[in-house]
Amino acid sequence: xxxxxxxxxxxxxxxxxxxxxxxxxxxxxxxxxxxxxxxxxxxxxxxxxxxxxxxxxxxxxxxxxxxxxxxxxxxxxxxxxxxxxxxxxxxxxxxxxxxxxxxxxxxxxxxxxx
Amino acid sequence: xxxxxxxxxxxxxxxxxxxxxxxxxxxxxxxxxxxxxxxxxxxxxxxxxxxxxxxxxxxxxxxxxxxxxxxxxxxxxxxxxxxxxxxxxxxxxxxxxxxxxxxxxxxxxxxxxxxxxx
Numbered sequence: 089x090x091x092x093x094x095x096x097x098x099x100x101x102x103x104x105x106x107x108x109x110x111x112x113x114x115x116x117x118x119x120x121x122x123x124x125x126x127x128x129x130x131x132x133x134x135x136x137x138x139x140x141x142x143x144x145x146x147x148x149x150x151x152x153x154x155x156x157x158x159x160x161x162x163x164x165x166x167x168x169x170x171x172x173x174x175x176x177x178x179x180x181x182x183x184x185x186x187x188x189x190x191x192x193x194x195x196x197x198x199x200x201x202x
Numbered sequence: 203x204x205x206x207x208x209x210x211x212x213x214x215x216x217x218x219x220x221x222x223x224x225x226x227x228x229x230x231x232x233x234x235x236x237x238x239x240x241x242x243x244x245x246x247x248x249x250x251x252x253x254x255x256x257x258x259x260x261x262x263x264x265x266x267x268x269x270x271x272x273x274x275x276x277x278x279x280x281x282x283x284x285x286x287x288x289x290x291x292x293x294x295x296x297x298x299x300x301x302x303x304x305x306x307x308x309x310x311x312x313x314x315x316x317x318x319x320x
Contacts, residue, residue, distance in 0.1 A: 122307075131311040131313050189309075192246045
């Protein structure tokens with residue numbers, strides 16, 4: 089089955105700086121890669137996703153890049169703000185109408201220092 | 203749109219009892235729903251895929267006789283934790299996909315159910 093590795097487990101950055109979180113996956117059949125933000129005791133919230141036919145996607149301060157050959161994808165947050173502090177999870181699955189659930193990375197605790 | 207609800211949000215029970223958790227898609231039909239478990243400060247782990255009108259598909263290591271899943275309609279899946287023990291205490295979250303949407307891959311998560319077994 090799919091295995092998703094995520095690094096780092098904790099990331100502390102100064103407010104206004106950029107944050108990068110990296111993930112690798114093992115199953116070459118995976119073609120859908122979402123990123124979630126989760127606050128304590130809450131449900132995961134989708135912040136951005138990317139499909140395998142795209143190399144990069146951007147939404148305001150958030151961007152995701154995907155390297156299918158190397159099987160890794162990264163989350164980039166620019167101009168970080170205190171409200172960005174949370175746990176971030178990457179995930180992978182075979183999409184396109186398939187019934188596969190998501191395989192999650194172990195999460196990154198992002199801390200924005202004021 | 204694409205709202206998923208769960209009930210109850212929190213439950214405390216005695217060891218040996220069974221607990222049922224409901225997951226509902228409120229504004230769309232879901233032939234497939236997913237159940238995840240999340241231990242404190244850990245990641246979400248897929249437990250099983252719930253299929254409307256057929257048996258659930260369980261992930262390796264998840265006991266199907268302990269975690270009973272029923273997907274009786276296109277908007278409701280239930281997870282029953284049978285003979286619960288303290289080690290079953292966890293955050294249980296369901297999700298569903300709305301395949302009619304252009305972003306059909308996106309999974310919409312319920313708010314989760316915090317189970318504490320005494």
